[in-house]
Amino acid sequence: MNPLVSIIIPSYKRPVSLKRSIDSALNQTYKEIEVIVIDDNNEDDVFRKETIELMKEYSDNPKVHYLKHKFNKNGSAARNTGILYSKGDYIALLDDDDCFLPRKVEYQVDMLEGSINFDAVCCNYVKIYKKYIYKVSKIELKGEGVYTCELLSGKLDFAAGSTILVRKSVFQKIGLFDESFKRHQDWEFLIRFFRIGKLGFVDEVLTQIHSDGIRNYPNAENVKKVKLYLLEKFECDIHSLSIVCQENIMRFQWFETALLFLKEREFNQALYIFKNKIYLNKFIKITDILKIGGFLLSGFFPALKKIYCIFVGIIFYRKYKF
Numbered sequence: 445m446n447p448l449v450s451i452i453i454p455s456y457k458r459p460v461s462l463k464r465s466i467d468s469a470l471n472q473t474y475k476e477i478e479v480i481v482i483d484d485n486n487e488d489d490v491f492r493k494e495t496i497e498l499m500k501e502y503s504d505n506p507k508v509h510y511l512k513h514k515f516n517k518n519g520s521a522a523r524n525t526g527i528l529y530s531k532g533d534y535i536a537l538l539d540d541d542d543c544f545l546p547r548k549v550e551y552q553v554d555m556l557e558g559s560i561n562f563d564a565v566c567c568n569y570v571k572i573y574k575k576y577i578y579k580v581s582k583i584e585l586k587g588e589g590v591y592t593c594e595l596l597s598g599k600l601d602f603a604a605g606s607t608i609l610v611r612k613s614v615f616q617k618i619g620l621f622d623e624s625f626k627r628h629q630d631w632e633f634l635i636r637f638f639r640i641g642k643l644g645f646v647d648e649v650l651t652q653i654h655s656d657g658i659r660n661y662p663n664a665e666n667v668k669k670v671k672l673y674l675l676e677k678f679e680c681d682i683h684s685l686s687i688v689c690q691e692n693i694m695r696f697q698w699f700e701t702a703l704l705f706l707k708e709r710e711f712n713q714a715l716y717i718f719k720n721k722i723y724l725n726k727f728i729k730i731t732d733i734l735k736i737g738g739f740l741l742s743g744f745f746p747a748l749k750k751i752y753c754i755f756v757g758i759i760f761y762r763k764y765k766f
Contacts, residue, residue, distance in 0.1 A: 446476040447557070449549050449609070450532030453540055454522030456484045459494040461541040461654065466502065468543035468652075469536075474550040480529055482522040483512040519605075520621035520629045527615055535610045541654045542606040548650035552609040555644055562589060563641030564610040566602045569651040580649065589642025593685050595634055597692035598700075604630035607651045614641055627662060627670045635678050664704035664713070671697050698722050 451469045455462045462481070469479045481499065485492040492512075502508040511525055527535060534556065536549060552565045571579035583602050585591065594600035602608075618636045625632050637643070675682065675697065682690055698721035705714035 446474070447533035447553065448531060449474065449477045449534045449536055449553060450526070450530035450612075451477055451479045451536045451538055451544075451549070452482070452523055452526035452530065453479065453538045454482045454484055454519050454526065455495060455540040456516060456519070456522070457491045458540045459491060459498050462495065463498055463501075464543055464654075465538055465540050466508065468545075469538060470505070470507065471546055472544060472549045473547050474553055477549065478507055478509060478530070478532060480509045480511065480526040482525050483510065484516050484518070484522040485513075486515050487512075518623060518626060518629075520623045520625060523629075524620040524623065527612075527620055530612070533612055535612050535615070537605055537608055537610075539605045539653075543652040543654070544606075545650045545652065547648075549609070551646045551648060551650060555646055556609065556611065559644065561642055562644035563614050564608055564637065565644040565646060566604065566607045566609075567646045567648055567650040569602070569607055569653050570649055571653045571655060573654075574656050583645060583647075585643070585645045589644065590638045591643060592635055592638045592681060593689040593693070595631060595638075596682070596697065597689065598696040604634060606653060610637075617641075625670065625673070627667060628674055632674065632677070635681055639681070662704060664701065664708050664710060667704055668701050671701055695722055 453462070453465055453469070466479060466481065469477065483492060483495050483499075485495060499508075499510045502510070509529065511529060513522065513525070523537065534553065536544075536552075538544060548567065552567065555565045556562060566583070568581045568583055570577045570581070581601060583600070585600075591600050614637060617640055618633075621629050622632050634643075675694075682693060685693075698717050702714045702717040702722065705711075705717065
C-alpha cells in the first residue's frame with residue numbers, strides 16, 4: 445500500500461487563489477493524499493466568510509479537511525495545526541497562492557521511498573506573474589544533503605513553503621515550526637532540520653509560485669528584528685561553519701534588510717547597515733550597485749517590475765507551458 449501524503453495549505457486573505465491551490469493538490473497523479481486547509485483568517489472578517497463559501501465546494505470530498513483558527517495566528521501556527529491533525533507518513537507544504545504540477549508528489553514520494561539517505565526532498569519551480577513565467581529556478585545541490593551555509597547565504601533558493609516534502613518523523617525529532625517567527629519560518633525550520641536530516645532534490649519543475657495575488661510585504665524594521673532573532677538563535681550553527689561562509693551569510697542577510705530600508709526611503713538606516721554590517725573595510729562591488737539600482741527602480745516605479753515580468757515571461761512562454 446502506498447504511503448499517505450498530507451498536503452497542508454495554510455490560508456490567509458487569499459480565498460480566490462486558494463481554490464487554485466486546492467485543485468492542484470487534488471489533481472496529483474499520486475492518489476494517496478489528504479488535503480488539509482487551515483483557515484487563519486479572523487473569525488468574522490470578509491476573508492473568513494469568503495473562505496467558508498469556497499470550502500463548501502469540497503464538503504463532499506473525503507480527501508479535503510477544513511480547519512479554522514478563531515483568529516489569525518500566523519503561517520507557522522497554521523502549518524503546525526495541519527501537521528498535528530495530519531495522518532500522513534509524509535508532509536507536503538503548499539502556500540495558498542501556489543500550485544503543484546500534477547506529478548509533484550509522485551516524483552518526490554518515489555525519491556524518498558527509494559532512499560534511506562534523505563529525510564526531505566525539494567524540487568525546482570517557476571515564478572509566475574499573471575500568465576507570464578518570469579523566473580525558472582536552477583537549483584544545484586552538491587554535497588552530503590546538509591546545506592545550512594547555502595541556505596543562509598542565499599545560494600539555495602528553493603521556496604521551501606511549496607516545494608518540499610518531509611518525512612513526518614522529522615517533526616517528531618526536531619519539533620514543529622517555531623511560532624515566534626513572523627518571517628523566515630522556513631529558514632528556521634530548515635536549520636534545525638539540517639542538524640539531523642539530509643535534503644534530496646528532484647531535478648524537475650514541479651511547483652508554480654504565483655506573485656499576482658495579495659502579498660504580505662515586509663516592513664524593514666520588522667525584518668531587521670527577525671534577522672537579529674534568527675542570527676542570535678542559530679549563532680552556534682553559523683559559527684560552526686567556515687569563516688568565508690559566515691561572512692557570506694552576514695552579507696546576504698543584512699544586504700536584504702538594507703534594501704528594504706532603501707525602499708522605504710529610510711536612507712540613514714540603510715547606510716548604517718551598509719557601512720557597519722556589510723562592508724566594514726571591504727569595497728562595494730559592481731553587482732551590489734546593480735542590485736541596489738534595480739531594487740530602487742522596482743520599488744519607486746512598481747510598473748517597471750510588471751513590465752520586466754511580462755518581458756521575461758514572453759521569452760519563457762514557448763518553453764514552459766502548463
